[in-house]
Amino acid sequence: MINIEDYLKTKKGIVENYINNILPVYNSPCDKLSQAVEYSLFSGGKRFRPILCIATGEVLGGKEEKLLPVACALEFIHNYSLLHDDLPCMDNDDYRRGQPTCHKKFDESTALLAGDGLLTLAFEIIAHNNSCFAPDVLLKVIWELASASGVRGMVGGQAFDLLMKQRNLSELLMLHKMKTGALIRASVRAGALLCNTTEENLSILTAYSENLGLAFQIVDDVLDKDKDNEINSFLSVYSAGEAKEKVYDLTNEAIEYLKPLGDRALILKEIARYFCKRSY
Numbered sequence: 001m002i003n004i005e006d007y008l009k010t011k012k013g014i015v016e017n018y019i020n021n022i023l024p025v026y027n028s029p030c031d032k033l034s035q036a037v038e039y040s041l042f043s044g045g046k047r048f049r050p051i052l053c054i055a056t057g058e059v060l061g062g063k064e065e066k067l068l069p070v071a072c073a074l075e076f077i078h079n080y081s082l083l084h085d086d087l088p089c090m091d092n093d094d095y096r097r098g099q100p101t102c103h104k105k106f107d108e109s110t111a112l113l114a115g116d117g118l119l120t121l122a123f124e125i126i127a128h129n130n131s132c133f134a135p136d137v138l139l140k141v142i143w144e145l146a147s148a149s150g151v152r153g154m155v156g157g158q159a160f161d162l163l164m165k166q167r168n169l170s171e172l173l174m175l176h177k178m179k180t181g182a183l184i185r186a187s188v189r190a191g192a193l194l195c196n197t198t199e200e201n202l203s204i205l206t207a208y209s210e211n212l213g214l215a216f217q218i219v220d221d222v223l224d225k226d227k228d229n230e231i232n233s234f235l236s237v238y239s240a241g242e243a244k245e246k247v248y249d250l251t252n253e254a255i256e257y258l259k260p261l262g263d264r265a266l267i268l269k270e271i272a273r274y275f276c277k278r279s280y
């Protein structure tokens, strides 16, 4: 039996400890910039993406200490995206995770540069801390993270989001698949790629991650239902009841995909169940 809350707490601590230890190595001589990077990374956060990456890798026999640099790179990319998303030219948010956003705490140009720095650092950390992996494995992982983050992934999804146009269900699905789903998918696939898994396992895990990403976004929309920007929310096409049902179906389907992996995939099932029932 896995106690999922204990598992997530332990993994979160391990991820945060790793980030804390490596961050000084990559400090900028500009203290203000380093402080903004650190502020963004340590202002809370569930560490969902690095935990997913590590959990997937461990299911396939990978070792946590080897998975950590890529797992943390995913958290750096995620934090860059939140930081830029909060800027006045995008969502113009004053608070994130219950604390002042980076541009409120520092200033707009520092927040912009901290985001740029986080994105670049993600790839620096992968290149610098992975001598145990074969170069072709690392190239695949770098491609996975870069393509999920860029114009065909998260950045593209954000661009669609900013167009603020009324959308039908299939357009909304595409937007969120790019904006939120791509990095969640990459978190699972990166963990699997680092373990040299088979094509069959990779496609099972990809299907799992795609369902999970979509369910995660619908839950996010339900939790954010009172926020002003509802045009791209799934609640513009689903009632609250339908959204709940959709999350339930997507989660069960995600778990179903894992069946061929047997008991070793139990933790991925628990993660899917936990995050799709989350209230924060």
Ligand code: GRG
Pocket: 044, 045, 046, 047, 048, 078, 080, 081, 082, 084, 085, 090, 097, 154, 155, 158, 179, 180, 217, 220, 280
């Ligand atoms: C600016 C390139 C660029 C992209 C921004 C991810 C994103 C695109 C915007 C964030 C807005 C948002 C609330 C998206 C919905 C899903 C999501 C990514 C929620 C936040 O992720 P969590 O819940 O955050 O994992 P924590 O705080 O736990 O790290």
